[in-house]
Structure formats: structure tokens, C-alpha cells
Amino acid sequence: MRLPATLAVHAGQYHDPITGAVGTPVFQTTTFRFTEEAYAAIAGQTARQVPLYTRYGNPSQWAVQEKLAALEGAESALVFSSGMAAISSTLLALASPGGHIVSAQDVYGGTFTLLNELHRYGLSVSWADPADPASVEAAIRPGTRVLFFESLSNPLLKLAALPQLAAIARRHGLLLVIDNTFLSPFSLRPLELGADVVVHSASKYLNGHSDVIAGAAAGPKALMDQVWRELIRLGGSLDPHACFLLERGMKTLAVRMRTHNAQALALAAWLETQPQVRRVFYPGLPSHPQHALAADLLPGGAGGVVAFELAGGKEAALRLLDLVQIPQPATSLGGVESLISLPFNTSHAPLPPEAQEAVGIRPGLVRLSVGIEALEDLQADLAQALQGLPEAAGAVSLRG
Numbered sequence: 576m577r578l579p580a581t582l583a584v585h586a587g588q589y590h591d592p593i594t595g596a597v598g599t600p601v602f603q604t605t606t607f608r609f610t611e612e613a614y615a616a617i618a619g620q621t622a623r624q625v626p627l628y629t630r631y632g633n634p635s636q637w638a639v640q641e642k643l644a645a646l647e648g649a650e651s652a653l654v655f656s657s658g659m660a661a662i663s664s665t666l667l668a669l670a671s672p673g674g675h676i677v678s679a680q681d682v683y684g685g686t687f688t689l690l691n692e693l694h695r696y697g698l699s700v701s702w703a704d705p706a707d708p709a710s711v712e713a714a715i716r717p718g719t720r721v722l723f724f725e726s727l728s729n730p731l732l733k734l735a736a737l738p739q740l741a742a743i744a745r746r747h748g749l750l751l752v753i754d755n756t757f758l759s760p761f762s763l764r765p766l767e768l769g770a771d772v773v774v775h776s777a778s779k780y781l782n783g784h785s786d787v788i789a790g791a792a793a794g795p796k797a798l799m800d801q802v803w804r805e806l807i808r809l810g811g812s813l814d815p816h817a818c819f820l821l822e823r824g825m826k827t828l829a830v831r832m833r834t835h836n837a838q839a840l841a842l843a844a845w846l847e848t849q850p851q852v853r854r855v856f857y858p859g860l861p862s863h864p865q866h867a868l869a870a871d872l873l874p875g876g877a878g879g880v881v882a883f884e885l886a887g888g889k890e891a892a893l894r895l896l897d898l899v900q901i902p903q904p905a906t907s908l909g910g911v912e913s914l915i916s917l918p919f920n921t922s923h924a925p926l927p928p929e930a931q932e933a934v935g936i937r938p939g940l941v942r943l944s945v946g947i948e949a950l951e952d953l954q955a956d957l958a959q960a961l962q963g964l965p966e967a968a969g970a971v972s973l974r975g
């Protein structure tokens with residue numbers, strides 16, 4: 576087995592028989608001339624791997640899919656027009672008809688909205704805490720088909736207890752689906768730990784340059800064939816040009832993730848020593864409640880996102896966003912550029928303040944997606960921003 580850095584560069588590469596092109600050509604076409612193979616595929620409804628029509632499949636998609644399958648250690652993979660297309664197609668394919676899903680209330684906001692609406696598609700959902708396997712087992716019912724959790728949660732960076740969740744799924748004959756967006760296959764390969772299917776917002780670390788919206792799923796071929804049929808029904812196929820950009824981005828996954836992981840750890844440790852910071856959330860720090868599990872599951876690094884709570888609360892957090900010069904105040908994560916945002920007025924804005932408190936989101940909480948800029952520059956910039964904050968906690972309100 577080749578190592579991730581090698582797979583990221585070479586796996587899935589399309590070899591052009593005419594020119595020997597080193598890069599995968601962009602097959603920017605909606606359709607392909609009929610062949611005997613295509614007619615047979617139409618008759619047998621097996622057009623997934625035959626060039627026929629780009630919503631069904633395209634060599635630009637297959638190149639990225641093979642690269643992702645190699646990185647996640649999967650038999651098969653699919654790409655989608657967004658992370659939400661990957662998640663909706665996967666859940667509808669694997670839990671229908673009429674199934675029950677166990678998930679977590681602190682999943683990505685778009686996923687939470689989808690899960691809350693799944694009753695319109697005849698599916699039901701219950702909530703549990705993936706860091707507490709007993710709560711997951713307690714939520715299982717006779718009709719349960721799927722356990723759906725994120726490997727690392729947003730923004731408090733709680734780790735799913737993967738080996739235990741996989742054991743529960745096996746014991747009850749369920750499928751364990753893991754959203755691995757926050758870690759990427761460089762840091763964690765959920766299939767190796769017993770998950771059945773992995774999904775991604777490829778808009779984040781997989782692409783890595785904040786310039787493509789895409790999604791992905793990976794797992795055994797039989798399950799991916801099932802998800803593929805849902806993908807072509809719902810229509811969330813990824814455009815060939817976006818595939819080209821995603822494949823190009825994925826080639827540098829290992830070098831980017833090494834830097835994201837190392838810089839996030841260094842900044843998290845440094846932030847913990849700053850008087851303006853009340854608390855830092857990062858699984859790579861000994862202060863994280865699941866540090867032992869993180870050391871076990873994430874030996875290569877705990878990801879590039881760091882959350883921290885400012886002693887000065889909401890006013891200090893809003894002021895910090897004005898004072899930082901390198902991290903851009905914007906949503907999303909996983910790009911080469913650092914991004915900074917406040918969960919209280921972005922990802923968790925729909926929740927009233929008491930509900931935010933209840934899930935551990937205090938108004939002074941800041942989420943930093945650590946980019947690959949020079950660590951010294953990032954630290955100096957954060958230092959000047961922290962020094963510019965008002966002295967005492969909650970002293971003066973700068974925003975009226």
C-alpha cells in the first residue's frame with residue numbers, strides 16, 4: 576500500500592492513450608458517442624462506468640473518484656455537486672424506504688436542516704452524542720438503518736468514538752456513515768476503523784483552495800452503486816471542470832494537511848497561554864477532554880480548525896474580527912487561507928442564546944480555520960489583535 580502523499584499525487588490519474596498527457600484531460604462534454612458497451616449498459620442499467628451521459632458518469636469524475644477511494648482505503652467512491660448533495664443522496668439511498676437514522680444535533684447546520692426535514696421523505700431521525708456510545712445505542716429502534724455522525728464536530732471539535740460506534744453498528748446490523756470533512760483522509764480513515772461509508776464536503780480540505788463547491792462519498796462498491804442510483808435520480812452530479820479543479824487540489828492534500836495540522840496545534844497551544852483567552856478547544860491539546868482518544872485515532876494530526884473562547888465575550892470576539900489582518904472573516908474552512916468566524920452569529924445563529932449555551936457555544940467563541948500562511952505571521956497577527964482587545968472581561972461594549 577502506497578502512503579497518502581503518493582496516492583494524493585498519483586492515484587486515479589487518467590492515462591490518455593493518444594497523447595500520454597501527464598494531467599487528466601478535462602472531458603468537458605455532456606454526452607458521448609454510442610458504443611455497443613453503452614447500449615448494453617443502458618439495457619442493464621449499469622451505466623456507472625461507461626461513458627454515456629455526464630450526469631451518469633464522466634472520465635473527469637472517475638479520476639477524482641479513484642483518487643478519493645485510494646485515499647480513504649475504499650473500494651469505490653463518488654463525487655457530487657456539493658457536500659449536501661453527497662449527504663442527501665447517501666442518506667436517502669441507504670435509509671429509504673421508511674428507515675430511521677440516529678445522528679447528532681451538533682452536526683453541520685445544513686445537515687441538521689436536512690435531517691429535520693427527512694420526515695417529508697418518509698424517514699425519521701433521533702439524536703444522540705457520538706462521543707458517548709451508550710447514548711447512540713439507546714437511540715436505536717427496530718427500524719433504524721443508519722448511524723450518521725461527523726468524525727470531528729463543529730465548532731467544539733468533539734471526536735466521534737469511532738471504534739465503539741462501528742461495534743454498535745455491527746451488533747445491530749446498521750450502516751455507519753461518517754462525515755470526515757473536518758479531518759480529511761490524511762488525518763483519519765473512518766473505513767479502517769469500521770465505518771461503512773465516508774462522506775465529505777470536498778469544498779473544504781479535499782479541494783483546499785476555497786474555489787470549488789463539491790462533495791464525495793466512499794465505501795464498498797455495492798453501497799456506492801446504490802448511492803449512485805440516488806445521485807442520478809436527484810441530479811447532484813459534479814461538472815467536469817470542477818472535477819479538474821478538485822483533482823488538482825487533492826494532489827497537494829498531504830503537504831497542505833501536514834501544515835494545517837502542525838500550525839493549528841502550535842497556535843492552539845500558544846492561544847492557551849494568552850490572558851485574553853478563557854479556553855481553547857483542540858483535540859491535539861492535553862486539555863481536550865478526549866485527548867487520549869485523539870492521540871489514538873489521530874496520530875498524524877488533529878486537523879486545522881481551532882476554537883477558542885475569549886474572556887471578553889461577544890464584544891471582544893466581534894472586535895477581534897476587526898483587528899486581525901491575515902485571517903479573513905468568512906465562513907467555511909479547509910482552504911490555504913486562514914478564515915475566522917464566530918459561531919454565535921454564523922453557524923449557530925438560528926439557535927436562541929440559551930440553546931447555544933446548552934450546546935456549549937458561548938458568545939465569545941471564535942472559530943479559526945488555520946491556513947498555510949507562515950506560522951510566525953499568523954501568531955504575530957493574532958497577538959496584535961488580542962493585545963488590542965479591551966482590558967477586563969466585558970469591560971466596555973465597543974458595539975453599543
Ligand SMILES: *Cc1c(COP(=O)(O)O)cnc(C)c1O
Pocket residue numbers: 657658659660683685686725754756757775776777778779788789790
Ligand atoms: C461544509 C460542510 C458540509 C456541506 O458541504 P457543502 O459543500 O457546503 O455542500 C457538510 N458537512 C460539513 C462537516 C461541512 O463542513
